[in-house]
Amino acid sequence: MARMKFICDAERCIECNACATACKNENEVPWGVNRRRVVTLNDGLPGERSISVACMHCTNAPCMAVCPVDCFYRTEDQIVLHDKDLCIGCGYCYYACPFGAPQFPQAGAFGLRGKMDKCTYCAGGPEENGSVAEFRKYGRNRIAEGKLPLCAEMCSTKALIAGDSAVIARIYKTRVVTRGKGEELWGWTVAYGGSDKVSDNLGGPSA
Amino acid sequence: MRILLLAPAAALVLAACHEIPQDAAKPYAGKADVAPYEGGIFNGDKQKFEQALAERASHENEYLRTGDAKK
Numbered sequence: 001m002a003r004m005k006f007i008c009d010a011e012r013c014i015e016c017n018a019c020a021t022a023c024k025n026e027n028e029v030p031w032g033v034n035r036r037r038v039v040t041l042n043d044g045l046p047g048e049r050s051i052s053v054a055c056m057h058c059t060n061a062p063c064m065a066v067c068p069v070d071c072f073y074r075t076e077d078q079i080v081l082h083d084k085d086l087c088i089g090c091g092y093c094y095y096a097c098p099f100g101a102p103q104f105p106q107a108g109a110f111g112l113r114g115k116m117d118k119c120t121y122c123a124g125g126p127e128e129n130g131s132v133a134e135f136r137k138y139g140r141n142r143i144a145e146g147k148l149p150l151c152a153e154m155c156s157t158k159a160l161i162a163g164d165s166a167v168i169a170r171i172y173k174t175r176v177v178t179r180g181k182g183e184e185l186w187g188w189t190v191a192y193g194g195s196d197k198v199s200d201n202l203g204g205p206s207a
Numbered sequence: 208m209r210i211l212l213l214a215p216a217a218a219l220v221l222a223a224c225h226e227i228p229q230d231a232a233k234p235y236a237g238k239a240d241v242a243p244y245e246g247g248i249f250n251g252d253k254q255k256f257e258q259a260l261a262e263r264a265s266h267e268n269e270y271l272r273t274g275d276a277k278k
Binding site for chain 2: 072073076086145147164171
């Protein structure tokens with residue numbers, strides 16, 4: 001069984017924001033909500049690096065652990081999704097997430113929060129696959145169409161890659177061997193535990 | 208005698224020092240979801256679904272096109 005993950009290659013990301021734009025467009029994400037965003041460190045200085053950040057679909061997802069209404073679930077492919085019909089917009093998941101992935105649309109005056117919204121790995125949610133209800137609540141279900149998340153497929157430099165962990169780790173390893181540097185897999189230790197070196201992750205998921 | 212008195216007292220004091228596990232498996236309380244390969248273009252064919260995803264993932268490796276990767 002596949003274990004879907006993201007890899008963002010800081011050596012390649014050029015901060016073009018195509019991933020964030022593709023995600024917004026594909027899923028018709030509401031105004032003020034960003035399921036994916038690009039974070040730049042040391043902007044304008046030597047050694048500047050950018051990383052595309054969204055939900056990493058963690059092995060031991062903290063959002064899942066803290067949700068008071070238990071609205072999170074994990075698919076067969078280890079994608080972390082949630083039921084918006086159950087979400088009460090409490091914001092606990094936002095505080096628990098190490099990646100700042102959960103987002104909340106403003107639902108009214110006085111900062112009233114709406115239902116939590118986050119990256120679904122373009123896998124929709126607990127509605128009929130490809131239905132209008134699923135699209136309205138969660139966005140496109142590309143996985144059910146045999147496609148990968150658009151942010152990764154759209155990435156022009158292939159800094160962001162998505163897919164089964166064993167497959168994408170092999171792609172990344174080829175890259176690291178060819179260029180001779182940058183073996184670290186950003187966010188993998190936090191999201192999945194274990195090592196952040198690609199050479200330690202080639203055997204597939206450790207958890 | 209002192210040990211007999213201190214041991215239960217220490218146990219009582221330290222009882223508050225443990226951490227409640229926060230990652231205990233909690234049941235999902237929402238609507239059931241179906242697998243992505245159920246219905247639609249795959250019509251329950253999981254193998255075909257996995258092949259489709261693997262093929263898409265292979266497109267992310269530009270070295271397959273350029274052929275200039277170091278072995």
